Amino acid sequence: MTRLACDLTTLRRGACPSIAAPMQTGDGLLVRLRPVAAALAAKDLLALADLARENGNGLVEITARGNIQLRGLTATSVPHLAEGLAAAGIVPQTGVAIETPPLSGIDPSEIVDATPVAAALRQAIAGAALILAPKLAIVVDGGGVLSLADMIADVRLDAVATNDGVFWRLSLGGDRRTARAIALLCPQTVVAGAMTIMAALATAGPAARGRDLDAAALAAGFDTKPGMPVFLVPSHPVGVHRIGDHLLLGVAPAYGQVHADRLAALVRGLSACGVAEFRLAPHRTLLVRGLSENTLAAAQDIAEREGFWCTDNAPGRSISICAGAAGCASAGFDTHAAADAMVAHAAELLDGSVDVHISGCPKGCAHPARAAVTLCGTAAGIGLVLDGRAGDAPLATIPATELAPAIQRLGTLLRTRRAGDEKAKNLIDRTAPATFISAYQGQQ
Ligand code: SF4
Numbered sequence: 001m002t003r004l005a006c007d008l009t010t011l012r013r014g015a016c017p018s019i020a021a022p023m024q025t026g027d028g029l030l031v032r033l034r035p036v037a038a039a040l041a042a043k044d045l046l047a048l049a050d051l052a053r054e055n056g057n058g059l060v061e062i063t064a065r066g067n068i069q070l071r072g073l074t075a076t077s078v079p080h081l082a083e084g085l086a087a088a089g090i091v092p093q094t095g096v097a098i099e100t101p102p103l104s105g106i107d108p109s110e111i112v113d114a115t116p117v118a119a120a121l122r123q124a125i126a127g128a129a130l131i132l133a134p135k136l137a138i139v140v141d142g143g144g145v146l147s148l149a150d151m152i153a154d155v156r157l158d159a160v161a162t163n164d165g166v167f168w169r170l171s172l173g174g175d176r177r178t179a180r181a182i183a184l185l186c187p188q189t190v191v192a193g194a195m196t197i198m199a200a201l202a203t204a205g206p207a208a209r210g211r212d213l214d215a216a217a218l219a220a221g222f223d224t225k226p227g228m229p230v231f232l233v234p235s236h237p238v239g240v241h242r243i244g245d246h247l248l249l250g251v252a253p254a255y256g257q258v259h260a261d262r263l264a265a266l267v268r269g270l271s272a273c274g275v276a277e278f279r280l281a282p283h284r285t286l287l288v289r290g291l292s293e294n295t296l297a298a299a300q301d302i303a304e305r306e307g308f309w310c311t312d313n314a315p316g317r318s319i320s321i322c323a324g325a326a327g328c329a330s331a332g333f334d335t336h337a338a339a340d341a342m343v344a345h346a347a348e349l350l351d352g353s354v355d356v357h358i359s360g361c362p363k364g365c366a367h368p369a370r371a372a373v374t375l376c377g378t379a380a381g382i383g384l385v386l387d388g389r390a391g392d393a394p395l396a397t398i399p400a401t402e403l404a405p406a407i408q409r410l411g412t413l414l415r416t417r418r419a420g421d422e423k424a425k426n427l428i429d430r431t432a433p434a435t436f437i438s439a440y441q442g443q444q
Contacts, residue, residue, distance in 0.1 A: 114159065141158045141159065265302075371385075
C-alpha cells in the first residue's frame with residue numbers, strides 16, 4: 001500500500017488540517033476529515049474509533065460543520081492513519097469544502113437533492129485547477145428540515161422553488177439571510193455561474209474569501225436578479241426527527257468530544273437497536289437512522305450512557321473544551337470536570353448567548369477566537385479571562401484545587417444578579433470585571 005507523504009513543514013494554524021497537511025496543536029497533530037460517503041455504516045465508525053486509538057490519543061471530535069477530527073497524532077502515525085482509512089474503505093473528501101444538508105436526497109421536504117449539484121461543482125473546480133483559499137466554504141442547500149440556511153459560507157447556492165421550476169440563488173459571504181445576492185440560476189447554468197465566482201476568487205488571490213469580492217460588480221454580469229431569500233430557521237439536528245417515513249435521532253458527543261471506546265460502545269449499542277446508518281451533521285451531531293418507535297427510548301439511554309447529548313438544549317452546548325489533563329500533557333487541569341462543574345453550578349452562563357471556553361493551557365486549541373468567559377490552565381493556576389482568548393493575560397488566577405468552589409461562586413453571583421429571564425450576554429455586559437474577579441477569588 002502506498003504510504004502517504006506527510007509534509008510537516010506545511011503545518012500552521014489557519015489552514016485546514018487535512019491528512020496531507022495535519023495541524024500542530026499542543027496535544028500533537030490534528031487531522032480533520034469528512035468522508036465522501038454521506039451515510040456511514042457501523043463498521044466505518046468502528047474503524048474510525050480503532051484508528052483514533054491506534055494512531056492518536058483516542059479522542060474523536062465532531063466539529064460545528066459536521067467534520068471528524070482526530071487528535072494526538074504524530075508524524076509517524078499520520079501515514080498509518082491514511083493507510084487504515086484506505087483499508088477500511090473510508091475515502092476522505094479533498095479539495096474545497098462543499099457542504100450539503102445531511103439528509104440530502106432522503107428528506108421529502110427538501111426542494112431538491114443538492115448532492116448532484118455539489119458533485120458537479122466539485123468536479124468543475126478540480127478540473128479548473130484553481131488556487132483557492134484553504135478555508136473557503138461553499139454551501140449547496142436544497143432546503144428541507146435540516147437545511148443549511150443558518151450556516152455561514154463564502155459562496156452559497158440555495159434552491160428556490162418557483163412556478164417555473166427549481167432555480168438556484170447564488171450569493172456571497174453569509175448565511176441564507178445575510179449573504180449578498182449575485183444571481184438566480186437555472187439548473188443548466190448553476191455550475192457555470194458558480195464557477196464565475198470561483199474564477200473571481202482565484203484572481204483575487206490565494207487567500208481571497210467571499211467577503212473580499214465586489215458583489216455588485218459580479219451581479220452586473222448576470223441577467224437574472226434574485227429576490228429576497230426565504231429564511232426558515234432549520235431544525236437543530238440534535239434530538240428526535242420524524243421526516244416522512246424516517247425516524248431519526250441526532251446525538252452529539254458532550255462538548256463535541258468522545259473517546260474512541262465510548263464511540264465504539266455507542267455504535268454497537270445503537271446497531272443492536274436497529275440503527276443501520278450514521279450521518280455527520282452540523283452542530284457536532286451524528287444523525288442515526290433505522291430506529292423504530294419501540295427502540296427509540298433504548299437508543300436515547302445508550303447515547304446518554306456513553307456521553308452523548310440527545311436534546312438540542314443541553315446546557316453544555318455553549319462550552320468549548322480541549323482534551324485537558326485526560327489527553328494532553330500540556331494541560332493544567334481536568335477540563336471535562338470543570339465543564340461538568342460549570343453545567344452543574346453556573347448554568348446561567350450557558351443559555352447559548354455567549355461562548356464559554358475551558359482550556360488546559362494558553363494555547364487555546366478548542367476555541368482560537370475570543371470567548372465571553374475563558375478558564376485557562378497556566379503555570380500559576382487557573383486563570384479567568386473575560387472577552388478574550390486563552391492566551392490573554394488573566395484577570396485573576398486561582399489554584400486548580402480551588403476551581404470547583406470558584407465556579408460555584410460565579411454561578412451564585414450570576415443567579416443573584418440576573419433579572420427575570422435575562423440572557424447571559426446582557427448579564428455579563430452589565431457586570432463589572434472587578435465583580436467577577438471578587439467572586440472567582442472568593443473575596444465577596
Ligand atoms: S492543554 Fe488543551 S489547549 Fe493546551 S495544548 Fe493541550 S489540548 Fe491544546
